[in-house]
Amino acid sequence: MLDTWRRRLLDKMFCGIICGLAFLSVLPLVLILGYLLGRGAASLNWQFFCRAPQPLGEAGGGIANALVGSLLLLGVAFVLAAPLGLLVGIYLSENKTSRLADWTRLAVEILQGVPSIVVGMVIYIWLVLPFKNFSTLAGGAALALLMLPIIVRSAEETLRLIPSELSEAALALGVPHYRTVWRVIVPTGLSGIVTGLLLGLARAAGETAPLLFTAFGNPFLSFNLVKPIESLPHLIFYYATSPYEEWQRLAWGASFVLVVGVLGLNLTAKFLTRRWRAQF
Amino acid sequence: MLPSLSLPAKENIFQQILVKSAFLVAALVLLFFLTLLLKAWTAIGANGLSFFTGVVWNPLTGEYGVLPFLTGTLLTSVLALGLALPCALSIAIFLGEFFRSGWSASLLRLAVELLAGLPSVVYGFWALFVLVPLVRQVELWLGVLPLGVGVLVAALVLAIMIVPYAASLSAEVIKLVPSDIREAAYSLGATRFEVLRYVILPYVRSGILAGVLLAFGRGLGETMAVTMVIGNANKIPASLFDTGNTMASLIANELTEALDLWQVSSLAQVGLLLFGVSALVNLAGRYVIKKFSVEL
Numbered sequence: 001m002l003d004t005w006r007r008r009l010l011d012k013m014f015c016g017i018i019c020g021l022a023f024l025s026v027l028p029l030v031l032i033l034g035y036l037l038g039r040g041a042a043s044l045n046w047q048f049f050c051r052a053p054q055p056l057g058e059a060g061g062g063i064a065n066a067l068v069g070s071l072l073l074l075g076v077a078f079v080l081a082a083p084l085g086l087l088v089g090i091y092l093s094e095n096k097t098s099r100l101a102d103w104t105r106l107a108v109e110i111l112q113g114v115p116s117i118v119v120g121m122v123i124y125i126w127l128v129l130p131f132k133n134f135s136t137l138a139g140g141a142a143l144a145l146l147m148l149p150i151i152v153r154s155a156e157e158t159l160r161l162i163p164s165e166l167s168e169a170a171l172a173l174g175v176p177h178y179r180t181v182w183r184v185i186v187p188t189g190l191s192g193i194v195t196g197l198l199l200g201l202a203r204a205a206g207e208t209a210p211l212l213f214t215a216f217g218n219p220f221l222s223f224n225l226v227k228p229i230e231s232l233p234h235l236i237f238y239y240a241t242s243p244y245e246e247w248q249r250l251a252w253g254a255s256f257v258l259v260v261g262v263l264g265l266n267l268t269a270k271f272l273t274r275r276w277r278a279q280f
Numbered sequence: 281m282l283p284s285l286s287l288p289a290k291e292n293i294f295q296q297i298l299v300k301s302a303f304l305v306a307a308l309v310l311l312f313f314l315t316l317l318l319k320a321w322t323a324i325g326a327n328g329l330s331f332f333t334g335v336v337w338n339p340l341t342g343e344y345g346v347l348p349f350l351t352g353t354l355l356t357s358v359l360a361l362g363l364a365l366p367c368a369l370s371i372a373i374f375l376g377e378f379f380r381s382g383w384s385a386s387l388l389r390l391a392v393e394l395l396a397g398l399p400s401v402v403y404g405f406w407a408l409f410v411l412v413p414l415v416r417q418v419e420l421w422l423g424v425l426p427l428g429v430g431v432l433v434a435a436l437v438l439a440i441m442i443v444p445y446a447a448s449l450s451a452e453v454i455k456l457v458p459s460d461i462r463e464a465a466y467s468l469g470a471t472r473f474e475v476l477r478y479v480i481l482p483y484v485r486s487g488i489l490a491g492v493l494l495a496f497g498r499g500l501g502e503t504m505a506v507t508m509v510i511g512n513a514n515k516i517p518a519s520l521f522d523t524g525n526t527m528a529s530l531i532a533n534e535l536t537e538a539l540d541l542w543q544v545s546s547l548a549q550v551g552l553l554l555f556g557v558s559a560l561v562n563l564a565g566r567y568v569i570k571k572f573s574v575e576l
Contacts, residue, residue: 015473
């Protein structure tokens with residue numbers, strides 16, 4: 001047995017190493033946010049939000065095409081994933097042990113682990129190759145597949161925690177099952193469901209890989225759902241790896257906008273779960 | 281909603297919609313797998329075993345060997361995991377054991393959540409402009425070819441990205457340790473280090489293994505940050521400072537520019553392999569978590 005003094009010293013040293021390493025490993029966050037503030041925020045002005053990139057050599061380009069594109073892609077993804085995810089979440093929370101529920105749960109788990117590039121590849125095979133055309137719809141579908149597991153899991157986990165007395169009380173009053181679900185169970189678990197939707201949107205907003213072969217990118221402002229479209233992450237990837245300083249400036253600005261958006265969604269979701277949680 | 285229908289009919293429709301949507305999701309994932317398999321079928325026949333043993337990927341001569349990319353993927357992921365594990369464990373011990381509440385814990389928890397939320401393309405962009413010049417300096421100092429980009433930078437940025445996943449999961453697991461065994465150790469006069477080393481870590485070993493597996497799975501599939509800094513050279517990297525390529529970034533680079541159906545099919549075969557490996561790693565991780573929470 002070591003004597004007390006040495007044991008105490010070991011304990012203090014260990015504590016110091018743990019605290020040091022813990023804060024060292026979040027240092028990159030400070031550095032990244034610092035870079036984004038320094039380089040990104042400096043390039044923001046009204047032209048940046050209102051205009052598409054100008055030809056090289058002309059001053060005053062912006063990222064309006066990517067902003068519009070990202071919003072359209074997220075809109076398509078949300079419309080596809082939110083209702084389906086909610087319905088599946090309700091099904092899984094109501095049927096804990098049926099065989100279909102087991103298979104679906106396994107499928108959702110697999111989907112959550114699929115690399116996003118593979119999702120992009122499959123959507124490319126399904127929606128781009130047959131029509132020989134990159135499109136907003138294909139990009140939205142790829143993002144929807146990435147959002148789906150997050151929505152399903154948070155809906156299932158929230159709804160499952162709701163005490164069965166609540167739905168039994170509604171059923172005892174003669175309320176039909178489907179009305180019980182829509183009017184009692186879903187509103188009670190709304191905070192968890194909304195959190196899942198926001199986290200799903202945040203995940204989808206930052207994804208680049210699946211958009212490479214589905215939405216593809218487009219240097220012009222476009223609202224067309226069946227044509228290629230630009231998105232913020234794709235613009236950052238394309239311009240960051242370019243040799244032109246003007247394009248890199250746009251990429252820093254776009255990164256700043258994207259990070260503010262994504263972290264905003266994440267923090268809102270966190271705030272919602274804390275403030276608006278149903279108490280039992 | 282549907283006022284003309286009788287109540288049992290409405291109940292039936294509602295139930296049908298629920299079952300159909302659950303079925304749709306299960307079928308979608310199965311179809312997902314079948315699509316990749318079908319697309320890769322030509323290549324599986326044409327490439328044969330040389331797909332797994334070949335070290336050359338050259339669409340012009342029709343040689344498709346996955347070994348360079350398999351090496352690149354495993355090398356960057358394992359290296360990243362090695363770098364990330366001490367950091368992730370420190371964060372987990374800090375949040376799960378040393379400082380469960382207070383301003384420092386809230387600050388660290390917030391930072392970890394924000395790190396997990398940053399888009400991978402932003403990590404790649406930052407690594408390209410900050411880490412790559414840094415590594416280039418180190419390479420000049422060491423006297424190796426100062427490329428900057430390469431396996432080392434890819435592993436570094438990957439490590440930064442997977443720390444929050446392993447950390448938040450391990451912190452949850454450490455919090456699950458019943459406080460009576462912890463207090464029993466303290467009451468015998470053990471220091472905090474001894475409690476962690478001899479009581480808590482042995483107790484949560486399998487939970488931490490699950491966190492490691494899930495973080496590994498995430499590292500395998502990561503595309504953008506890696507493809508921006510690894511150099512995209514289709515060869516087995518000769519050293520840590522050499523350029524290489526991973527399976528995910530190979531697909532990102534070549535799918536839209538494929539020469540012929542054979543190349544698309546071979547890329548689908550790479551995708552199938554990536555899908556299979558990451559699905560296995562993920563399911564193993566989730567299985568370990570489930571077993572761990574049942575045991576508690």
